[in-house]
Amino acid sequence: MFTGDERKITVAASEEMVGPIIDxxxxxxxxxANPDKTDKxxxxxIEFYAVPSIILLGWLVGLGDVEVIGPKEVKEDMIDLLKKTSAKYDRQG
Structure with a gap:
């Protein structure tokens, strides 16, 4: 469906996100468990293989409280997407 090579994508998310990611x-x-979390x-x-595309990033945004951990380039692409999207809405008042 998408061109490019699949890469291992790592996200931090709540237990509720495991089902949609399996789907x-x-x-x-x-x-x-996230070893970096010291709270309870x-x-x-969650690690999975996917082609890092704008469609993947949009899908992850749509899940809600999901953070891309790696790879670094995919995390940076997510940050850029969120900044560009936020800027569009900021301009509209």
Whole structure:
């Protein structure tokens, strides 16, 4: 469907996001506790393989409280997308 090579994508998300990610990418995902979280939140690290595309980033934004952890380039692409989108809405008042 998309051109490019699949890459391992890592996101931090709540337990509720595991189901939608399985629905989208199948059962070949890795889920583990987030070792960087010191509080008692239920945040997990979820790894899956996908082509890093604008469609993927938009889908992740649509999930809500999901943070792209890696790879670095994909995280930077997400930050750029969010900045550009935010700027459009800021201009509209």
């Amino acid at each position: 989208q990418f199948g059962k070949n995902i890795k889920v583990c 939140s239920n945040e997990l690290l």
